[in-house]
Structures are given as structure tokens and as C-alpha cells.
Amino acid sequence: MMLRTLLAIALAIQPAIAADLPDLGEVSRQYLSDQEEQALGRVIMRDVYTDPRYLDDPEIENYLNQLGYKLVSVSARNQRSFNFFVVDDPAINAFAMPGGNIGVHTGLLLAAQSESELASVVAHEIAHVTQDHIARMVASQSQSQWPTLAALALALLAARSNPNVTSAAIASTQAYSIQNQLNYSRDYEREADRLGYDMLTRGGYDPRAMSGFFNRLERANRFYDNSAPAYLRTHPLTTERMADMQARSEGESYQQVADSLGFQLVRARLRAQEGSPQDAVLIARNALKDKRYSSETAARYALAAALLRARQFTEAEIEVQKLLANKPVDPMIQQLAARAALGAGKAKIALQRYQAGTADHPGYLPLQYGHAEALLSEGRGGETLAQVDHLLTLHPSDRRLWQLAAQAHAQQGHRLLSHRAQAEAAALSGNLIAAIEHLDLGIKAGDGSFHEMSAAEARRREWQALEKSQRPN
Secondary structure (H helix, E strand, O other), X not given: OOOOOHHHHHHHOOXXXXXXXXXXXXXXXXXXXXXXXXXXXXXXXXXXXXXXXXXXXXXXXXXXXXXXXXXXXXXXXOOOOOEEEEEOOOOOOEEEEHHHEEEEEHHHHHHOOOHHHHHHHHHHHHHHHHOOHHHXXXXXXXXXXXXXXXXXXXXXXXXXXXXXXHHHHHHOOOOOOHHHHHOOOHHHHHHHHHHHHHHHHHOOOOOXXXXXXXXXXXXXXXXXXXXXXXXXXXXXXXXXXXXXXXXXXXXXXXXXXXOOHHHHHHHHHHHHOOOOHHXXXXXXXXXXXXXXXXXXXXXXXXXXXXXXXXXXXXHHHHHHHHHHOOOOOOHHHHHHHHHHHHHOOOHHHHHHHHHHHHHHOOOOHHHHHHHHHHHHHOXXXXXXXXXXXXXXXXXXXXXXXXXXXXXHHHHOOXXXXXXXXXXXXHHHOOOHHHHHHHHHHHHHXXXXXXXXXXXXXXXXXXXXXXXXXXXXX
């Protein structure tokens, strides 16, 4: 788990020397260069991807990235790359990390009462990244005070994603003062509020959602006996901040912004995974029966997903047919329909649904993943390779596509190419050591052409040099 060595790391970290945070600008780069920040981000994501709390759900992640990039596109600094991911945790929290990595808890996705409220939090986190707030916090202290880049990555990740654990671990060490260094200052919070508000307005969301969400969070805080919700512990909410948000909101004319179907389906998908399968089915049935929903399509999607989870394939197919009757069909619904057919053992129908879905939504990668997995399950590795290789020309940094390529090559008996694809996936997940090990195995297999062997050896030298440069001096 990403937090398993936090206590040991905290013991190694010496007390941070308080220093004034630098002003706006590039002062942070004195200690944390662009290259170092990207390396820090890779180390962080390596721990994220191996933690059981990371929600490996391409559909929810795809939705979050679409929402995030819609906001990034209207930000003042939209040239940076971002990666939005989901943490399976009921706490209401979201956090920004170096390298443009932004995590959102499932608790926040379910607690947001509108898509605009969710967007307000995501926009706030995007602003922390575009303004280099974490880099500036690191720059306020000597780099030599951190034992390794990995130690800094783990401490930052723990502080952002689970403030309770961080506080408990650090309080028992000499490094208690580091906690203050990892919390955003009031100036940073006001800056993120202002820029986040601008993104909401330009992105077509309800700008009043920001003050509405934080007001509700602040009111809920009064009912917590021991501590505030996770988001408030890393994002100090002051009376001044609330007043600023409300003042901006009051100056805006009222406009109703409808939630997207994607927002509704993502929430329905998460609710269908709560509790036991039987309870999820019962809750979804009752919601439909009592008409307790804002979107009937999403409510029916939740029932179909819960039925599929409960392995009630006949009933799931009935609900799927109702969903498919409404045109146009959302790609998440087409994905669910194909999975329902696969679950019922109807591979031919599943592949037909995947083919229809990928034809309707060629740019929707979760459908492409599902289609490739279905082809692999039928032993059609050659077709899978043709599909995945084409997609990799368009998305060469997609770790899931590389994982699928590795499976397809293995099915075809291509040992070097399978290990090479696994290596690419590992590197994109931030694990250079595993990537190098896979290349070693692939090269030893010796079943590649001269060109394939040369390419693998060149890639290994490249990653060995990069891995060495990231080691502590």
C-alpha cells in the first residue's frame, strides 16, 4: 500500500525549517526543476497504481479526465499535461500532486449534488497545479532535507490523500513540522479559488456551485466530533474565503446548468458497487419503483449494473434492452450491454455490441479496451493485435493498451514482444525497475528479429540511464 512505509520515512525526515513561501513566478524551480517534478510525479503514480485503493475503472477515469480537460482548456495555463485518477475511498476529498496528477475520491463523486459542484473542486485542484503550489512548498525548504525523491513522493501522497494517517505518523516523530509544509497556505487557497472560479465560468458550469459546495461542507464539519472532513484538513476554509466565494457568486446572474448523462451514469455505477450485490439490486429496484432519481436512464443503468454484479444475467439483459432502446446510446451503456452478454456466455452477441459501440464512439477508449479483452477471451490474439497496434499509434502513452498488447503477443507466442509491451506499461505506470526487468526477460527469450532486439536493447539503455539519474546522490 502507498502508506505502508510512511512511518519509517517520517522517522528519517529531519524537522523542516520554516521559510517564507516564494511569490508567484518560477522561484520554485530553484529546487524543483520541470524534470524533477515529472520524476516525482512518476514515483507517486507508481505507488498509486499498486495501492488497493486505486480504482482501476477506465470508464469513471475517462469521465473524470474529460471533465478535467474541459476545465484545463479554459485555464490561463492550459499547456500542461494532466492525469486525473480515482481513489476508492468514501472520504470527501480530492488532491493535486506534482506532474499534473489529480486524485478524486469516490466519496466526493457521490457527495457532489451537481456536476458543477464536482467541477468546482476539480478546477480548484487544477489551479494548485498550474500555479506550482506544491513545487513552491518544496522550494521553501532545502532539498537536502528530504532523504530521497521517493520519500518526498510518499510523504506528499499520504498528506494529500489521507491527512489522518499523515498526522498520526508524523506526530510520533521529530518531523511533525513537515505537516504544516504540506498543507496549502491561505494565499494559495485564495489563488486556487479565484482561478478555479474563472475556469467554472469559462467552462460553462454554474459558478455558484463552488460556494454552495464549500458552504455545505463547512456545515457538515460541525457534526464531526474529532476532525474535519479530509478535504478541509488540507484546504483550510476560512471566513474570508467563504465571503470571497459568495461575493463572486452574488455578482453572477442565475442560470441553470444541467448535469451531463456521463455524470449521472458514473454516480450510478459507483452506487451499484456499494454493499452486497443483493442489497445493491434491492436499492436500485426501489429507486426505480419509487421514482427517486434525477435521471431514469441512470437509475436503470444502476439496476442493470447491480444485476450483472449479482450474476442475474437474464434480468440484467431485460434492463439492458430498455437502455439500448433509447437513442443515441451512451458508450457506457454499450459497454454494460456487451459485458452483460459476456456474463451470460453469449460471446457472439457481446462482440457484435462491442463492434457497434466502437463504430459509434471510435474515440471512447474504454469500449476499445473491452472489445480487445473480449477478442482475447475468444483466443483471437491476431485480431486483438491489429486493433491495439492501430490504437497505440494514436495513443502511445496508454498503459492499458500496452497491457493488452502484451497479452495478445503472449497469446501469439511472441515472448520478446510480450515482455517489451509489459515493460512499456510498467514504465508508464512509473515503475522503471520493473520495466527494465521485463526487457531483460524479453531479450533473454531471444525470439525477436534483429530490429526488435536492437529496439529493446536501446530502450533498456534509455531506462537504465533514467532510473540511475533518479537515485539519491
